[in-house]
Amino acid sequence: MPARLSHPAFAALLIALAAQLLFSINLARPSKPVFDEVHYVPAARTLLTLERPANIEHPLLGKELIAAGMAVFGDNPIGWRAASTLAGTATVTGIFAILMLLFGSVRTASYGAAFAVLGNTLYIHARIAMLEPFLAAFVVGGVAALLWAMRSPPDRVTRRWVLGAVLLGLATAVKWTAAPYIAFASLAFVAIRARRHDLWPGLAAAKGVILLGVISVAAYAVTFLPAFFYAQDAMTPGGLIPFQFEMYARQTQVLSPHPYQSGWMTWPLELRPIWYLYEPVDGAVRGILYVGNPAIMWGGLIAVGWLAWRWWTTRDARAGAIALLWIASLAIWAVIPKSLGFYYYYYLSGIWLCVALPAAFHLRAHGERDSAMFWFGCIALGLFAYFYPILSAAALPSDQAFNHWMWFDSWR
Numbered sequence: 001m002p003a004r005l006s007h008p009a010f011a012a013l014l015i016a017l018a019a020q021l022l023f024s025i026n027l028a029r030p031s032k033p034v035f036d037e038v039h040y041v042p043a044a045r046t047l048l049t050l051e052r053p054a055n056i057e058h059p060l061l062g063k064e065l066i067a068a069g070m071a072v073f074g075d076n077p078i079g080w081r082a083a084s085t086l087a088g089t090a091t092v093t094g095i096f097a098i099l100m101l102l103f104g105s106v107r108t109a110s111y112g113a114a115f116a117v118l119g120n121t122l123y124i125h126a127r128i129a130m131l132e133p134f135l136a137a138f139v140v141g142g143v144a145a146l147l148w149a150m151r152s153p154p155d156r157v158t159r160r161w162v163l164g165a166v167l168l169g170l171a172t173a174v175k176w177t178a179a180p181y182i183a184f185a186s187l188a189f190v191a192i193r194a195r196r197h198d199l200w201p202g203l204a205a206a207k208g209v210i211l212l213g214v215i216s217v218a219a220y221a222v223t224f225l226p227a228f229f230y231a232q233d234a235m236t237p238g239g240l241i242p243f244q245f246e247m248y249a250r251q252t253q254v255l256s257p258h259p260y261q262s263g264w265m266t267w268p269l270e271l272r273p274i275w276y277l278y279e280p281v282d283g284a285v286r287g288i289l290y291v292g293n294p295a296i297m298w299g300g301l302i303a304v305g306w307l308a309w310r311w312w313t314t315r316d317a318r319a320g321a322i323a324l325l326w327i328a329s330l331a332i333w334a335v336i337p338k339s340l341g342f343y344y345y346y347y348l349s350g351i352w353l354c355v356a357l358p359a360a361f362h363l364r365a366h367g368e369r370d371s372a373m374f375w376f377g378c379i380a381l382g383l384f385a386y387f388y389p390i391l392s393a394a395a396l397p398s399d400q401a402f403n404h405w406m407w408f409d410s411w412r
Contacts, residue, residue, distance in 0.1 A: 019117055095112045148163075173223040
């Protein structure tokens, strides 16, 4: 590999540019709101005018970012989705950074970024005005920043740790499901710091936990600033905390059954994907099926299992941390008091599989070049191409064309 291409920053830049290009192609297709865009686009539109509260079951940041895209590109499909493409690219780059920091291999990091793009779900969410793309971008970025601080010079550890805290706080300001990652990070930091004093040099355990908590809460709170300027029902300092309880009440209300609902235990096997779109629009029948790339979603489960086994037999901390990250990301949904679950809630867990896969290949080959990861990547690329028409809302030949991709009855 040429020296320039093997430089981490240059490789990351190329990957980011390629991802951004892919996510931006035909971004305005379809020209109508898709799936939950019917909730978040109007909420962002209302936020732009500072008219009144809207979509108050979630914090503001995700809708603020959608509104920012609309402010730049207009109230149109590109404006609705532009910020999501940037979030998708940031997520891909964050996966690259995490793997680079853990394994020091541009090849391994590049495959992880590629798997994230080819996993189907990130591609779909990088092209839709929902909250998930921003949630993932901030969580992945936060994890990368905390790892960056881990082996930094003593004079840079604290500022990089603070960056991680800010990003995790902003993730929580998109959706509350990011909050457990702050707790995970605190527990992992204390456990690792107790055994390895050379990591995060100069950052004591108590100071690190306090900074993580205080900075993340402050970052979260700042995102509510626009609500203080609503023309109707403006937020007040005394109303900020009661508003959190109102959000909680709305998020935990009992909802009517939904045809696409599914339980968290079924998500790893992707038994119930979701049709975000399937109807005539823009002159043709078009569909968007929210389904993961089977090679990555199912192969990733094997990788997680292998990493857990490797940690158990060799005490490889990297293997154990990655396996636990995926397990914890799914366990969140076992305790969250929501009456309905949907496969897209698994979005972040699916992204962690894109860390687990190259990590498993890397450790299996002891860091040496191994053709197994290449051939696995070819399979993933082939499946991405196979599903592409119903990921990208391409024109389909008939209203029954969806049958071509229905591997199981539960996918219909």
